[in-house]
Amino acid sequence: MVIQLYELAGKGDVKLSPHCWKSVYALSHKQLAFERVGVKFLEKERIAFSGQKLMPILRDGESVVCDSWAIARYLEQTYPERPSLFGGAIGMGETRFINDWTNKVQIFAFRRLFIRDAYDHVDPEEQAHYRATREARFSQSQEQVRSGRPVNKNDVAPPEDGYGGAYGNTLEEMQADRDTRIHEVRRLLEPVRVVAASQPYLAGGQPGYADYSVLGPFIWAKSVSRFRLLEADDPIHAWRDRMFRLFDGLGHATGHPV
Amino acid sequence: MAITLYELGGDQDYRYCPFCWRSLMALRHKGLHDFKRVPVYYRDRSPIAFSGQDRVPVLVDGDRWVNDSWDIACYLEDTYPDRAPLFGTDSGRSQARFISAWTLELQRPALTAILMWDAFEHVDPADRAWWRADREKRFGKLESYRGDRQDKVVAWRKLLEPLRVTLGEQAFLGGESPAYADYIVFGSFQWARCISRLELLETSDPVYAWRERLLDLFDGFARSAPHVAT
Numbered sequence: 001m002v003i004q005l006y007e008l009a010g011k012g013d014v015k016l017s018p019h020c021w022k023s024v025y026a027l028s029h030k031q032l033a034f035e036r037v038g039v040k041f042l043e044k045e046r047i048a049f050s051g052q053k054l055m056p057i058l059r060d061g062e063s064v065v066c067d068s069w070a071i072a073r074y075l076e077q078t079y080p081e082r083p084s085l086f087g088g089a090i091g092m093g094e095t096r097f098i099n100d101w102t103n104k105v106q107i108f109a110f111r112r113l114f115i116r117d118a119y120d121h122v123d124p125e126e127q128a129h130y131r132a133t134r135e136a137r138f139s140q141s142q143e144q145v146r147s148g149r150p151v152n153k154n155d156v157a158p159p160e161d162g163y164g165g166a167y168g169n170t171l172e173e174m175q176a177d178r179d180t181r182i183h184e185v186r187r188l189l190e191p192v193r194v195v196a197a198s199q200p201y202l203a204g205g206q207p208g209y210a211d212y213s214v215l216g217p218f219i220w221a222k223s224v225s226r227f228r229l230l231e232a233d234d235p236i237h238a239w240r241d242r243m244f245r246l247f248d249g250l251g252h253a254t255g256h257p258v
Numbered sequence: 259m260a261i262t263l264y265e266l267g268g269d270q271d272y273r274y275c276p277f278c279w280r281s282l283m284a285l286r287h288k289g290l291h292d293f294k295r296v297p298v299y300y301r302d303r304s305p306i307a308f309s310g311q312d313r314v315p316v317l318v319d320g321d322r323w324v325n326d327s328w329d330i331a332c333y334l335e336d337t338y339p340d341r342a343p344l345f346g347t348d349s350g351r352s353q354a355r356f357i358s359a360w361t362l363e364l365q366r367p368a369l370t371a372i373l374m375w376d377a378f379e380h381v382d383p384a385d386r387a388w389w390r391a392d393r394e395k396r397f398g399k400l401e402s403y404r405g406d407r408q409d410k411v412v413a414w415r416k417l418l419e420p421l422r423v424t425l426g427e428q429a430f431l432g433g434e435s436p437a438y439a440d441y442i443v444f445g446s447f448q449w450a451r452c453i454s455r456l457e458l459l460e461t462s463d464p465v466y467a468w469r470e471r472l473l474d475l476f477d478g479f480a481r482s483a484p485h486v487a488t
Contacts, residue, residue, distance in 0.1 A: 094437075
């Protein structure tokens with residue numbers, strides 16, 4: 001049976017999760033054939049086999065693996081003869097940090113730049129659900145309304161004034177100030193910028209999972225929004241273009257041109 | 259072959275330079291225990307004039323020398339490949355640069371501003387006039403950094419969140435064992451420990467436990483360094 005990757009999907013099967021994109025690139029890096037299965041927000045019965053409610057989920061024969069980091073580790077361990085995602089034990093340790101930076105800083109900062117644009121790409125029957133859950137989770141008053149329901153641990157908002165400031169209350173308010181907010185978000189990307197200016201990929205001469213971690217949020221962004229995240233003369237822009245060209249131009253072919 | 263590390267000297271032999279600490283830990287990591295440490299002061303950089311530049315650390319290994327902590331780490335990895343790896347692979351080396359760039363973001367201006375006055379007080383007395391003039395050009399009056407710092411510390415701890423998450427899951431940035439990525443970040447913590455009594459971390463923080471592990475490495479090498487008693 002071909003490997004299957006279950007991904008969060010919206011209207012027209014557009015994929016709506018940065019974490020799922022990390023897994024798409026990890027599978028491609030390992031030169032594995034796989035099928036992408038889009039699952040909408042309210043179709044969680046379709047992933048009940050995994051025993052939890054979050055995506056991505058990898059199904060490889062008898063193995064079911066949840067969580068993008070666990071998937072990357074599974075692929076590295078199960079297919080060691082294929083190109084390495086991490087470059088050894090130290091490389092894996094470092095990659096985990098870069099991945100955690102992505103989850104805690106980059107994704108948080110990016111989300112509010114296009115959270116309203118993303119709404120337009122959610123299946124119309126699920127838009128009310130999307131609005132209610134996102135406004136509850138990410139609004140300024142999210143501390144008060146969070147009620148112990150299961151949330152993606154990677155989606156828990158960092159401190160209110162951290163990483164680009166607090167979100168607004170509605171999807172519209174969250175996104176409204178993005179033309180000024182973007183400058184702070186670009187500054188937060190400085191570690192990527194420094195590295196991209198001195199070497200082709202974060203992993204060195206060839207891309208690795210560290211690159212896919214940082215790329216995931218960029219593809220998530222262009223899947224739902226035309227908003228310009230990077231200036232053309234930013235070294236990150238050139239790195240991103242190299243990344244978009246990988247695997248037959250998958251990144252360029254996805255979503256809006258940026 | 260004799261190895262010498264030229265490092266920044268401070269008041270009462272406090273050796274607090276964060277970049278020098280990266281190199282000190284890298285040397286010990288490679289099992290190179292018998293090296294000479296030579297302090298260099300801002301006022302007289304003639305001891306490293308041979309390197310054609312005026313910044314520490316500078317490593318001398320037999321008839322070769324290397325300056326810049328990153329180049330020193332690469333030199334040690336390439337020259338002593340059979341010893342414990344600092345990077346392991348090209349990916350390990352490349353990705354450590356991200357961690358270095360992230361650490362600089364932590365350091366400047368946030369941590370620098372928090373510890374500015376502590377730093378001044380630990381500069382060698384004969385270097386203080388130079389240091390004050392140099393820093394005040396960039397940061398303004400040193401005295402303006404003497405106020406209550408607790409709010410700044412709380413804000414700074416939030417910047418550690420990615421590190422906190424990673425170290426909640428694994429013992430070191432290098433995975434199960436320490437690697438150069440750990441020494442990059444540790445250098446800044448050791449700088450702070452040498453010069454300040456301020457409690458940067460809460461004891462319940464996974465970053466605190468990680469720092470303790472780093473202080474214990476190499477028979478407590480960093481722990482036993484001259485530092486401000488807490």
